Amino acid sequence: MSETLTLSKAIGTGLRRALADDDKVVLMGEDIGRLGGVFRVTEGLQRDFGPDRVMDTPLAEAGIMGTAIGLAFRGYRPVVEIQFDGFIYPAFDQIVAQLAKLHYRTRGNVRMPITVRVPYGGGIGSVEHHSESPEAYFAHTAGLRVVTCSNPQDAHTMIRQAIASDDPVMFFEPKRRYWAKGEVDETIDDSTLPMGSARVAAEGTDVTLVAYGPLVKTALDAAAAAADDGLSVEVVDLRSLSPIDFDTVEASVRKTGRLVITHEAAQFGGLGAEIAASITDRCFYHLEAAPARVTGFDTPYPAAKLEEHFLPDLDRILDAVDRVLGRENSLTGGLV
Amino acid sequence: MRSAISEQQSGSEENSLSEVFGPDEELIQILTPFGERVSQPLFDSWIDDVDSAALLALYEDMVVVRRIDTEATALQRQGELGLWAPLLGQEAAQIGSARALRSDDFVFTSYRENAVAYCRGVQLVDLVKVWRGVANSGWNPFEVNMATPAVIIGAQSLHATGYAMGCQKDGVDSVAVAYFGDGATSQGDVNEAMIFAASFHAPVIFFCQNNQWAISEPVGLQAVRPISDRSPGFGIPSLRVDGNDVLAVTATMRIALDRARTGGGPTFIEAVTYRMGPHTTSDDPTKYEDVDLHAQWAAKDPILRLERHLEATGVLDDAARASVKEKSDEVARGFRAACHTLDDPEPLAVFDHVYSAPHSGVDRQKRQYAAYLSYIEGGTR
């Protein structure tokens, strides 16, 4: 019983089901009610569940986050929408200093079953603050689960898992893939898929390519292009960024001996560094080459006309694949 | 001054249009929607010098900025700009306030204040750089004493306050102005800015354009009382002005500027206006806007009312009209042409200006990316 949905619609149907199944679930955010959100993810939900369940909030992210925490104290299960990645920072204090720490601080007495939905990433030609990838800040923060989806089925399943989680979940939505379509089976039992598990999105034997969120599609395209070159690239879609399913990545790297990691976020102190270090630690003797990272630059997100350079693309990924395979690549002759 | 501020509520009881538009006695209004000039004893003296020529100049400004706005929207539709945030309907609030400033005052705005930028002398081509996606900002703030727009709602209100604190420390009588919207008043930053301004008695003006909307959210979600009611609680007097009345805006802004320059501290102005266009070119107001409300506000159009006034007083004759039209046509032509001259940035510009001094990490990435570009251009990959 599956239907074809866009990724945004798949999240919307997941939210709809969560609202229907549990009357403690409330949605909060700017413009999510009447307008249905600037990406229309919550379209129709206020109409069907009323403004008490689907709340347009005042324009204040710290306020949204802080009141969501209060609602959680009172037994609610808030799902917060941050309109764009770059607008999460006013809420950062509430997330990092309160939301993330409450369970620990209260020795498990207070649970924070809050989901924070964040459309993130670039590629939509937008102005400043609308294309950022802030996931590493949150993955760096103990107490938060951090996940991101790459396709409609996962989006649908994972949003429901996130809402069901008794821990706070940062749910990153790859905004440039909102319109990507795919089959969604709404009857899949959520519990059969731990939210923290990675997925081998394409099997291969020569190189392991780790990606998540918006770049999974790019990675799959790169793997297909590499296949034309006679190379077999295994693509791992992480899905969860905290915790990271290292077992799946490790199993792949033990097979291929080579690791490339790609994300849109800046390189310095990013998830690529964590994955490279952890995998090197776990299977050093299986690695044939140093892990390579293909990431956004260590610069602010640039103006729209420059984002094609900033964002990892198929060619940059293939160049790194060449590098870990010891083939000719842009850095042949040594790192500049 | 303080009495003008506290007594303004006695306002325009004789307003002959009160039956048409409902009692607006809480608003400072000098020019009614029908273009009638009403006497406002507490405010008239502040605009004594605004003669026919000055009024005509304000009219021309408003027509020109509306024309720029329309042109930019067209450019967006034609794919020349990625996005545009129209100011349609807010011309009087922006022109009236910005024309009251001195060049050494400093302005911190949001993204919709294109008419303010015009008054500050920002080149039109610089206005569209961000929207065309060629740069993260359009101009050097110190050349026009106006910061480039803040997209993070409310952030600039603190910057204006800090700038004003600096002016105060320097012993100059320059004033800083923060422009923001009704939605922004919910942000912590704006409220904190008012606290700092009050505590330090900073020469800053909080100029809030209440255009009734924050994207799809009506102002009632941000404030259950008039927005101007909030700042007195912080110790900052406020004025609530008809934002579609360029004369009333001019008068209130001059009062606030005078207070700031003479050690009177901060003032909050709520300019009550209406966003006649979409939030941005990617917004669809039909999803949430009430058509009757829109129509009501159309009748209070800021340009129309000044036009009526200038016609009735014989200032706007055929010659004046032709000259305003010529000016706005010329500006629009120049604007469009300039927009086409904007080249895409060079790829390696991604790495420019991250720091003011060399940074080994970014510098290395830049070298690597340069090597990569020449490698792929060499056609190896």
Ligand SMILES: Cc1ncc(C[n+]2csc(CCOP(=O)(O)OP(=O)(O)O)c2C)c(N)n1
């Ligand atoms: C911190 C932050 N949150 C959310 C947004 C998204 N956003 C952009 S404009 C806007 C509404 C602003 O309304 P208002 O302050 O009234 O200004 P107006 O657009 O009406 O001029 C919102 C929510 C943002 N830019 N920054």
Ligand SMILES: [Mg+2]
């Ligand atoms: Mg507004």
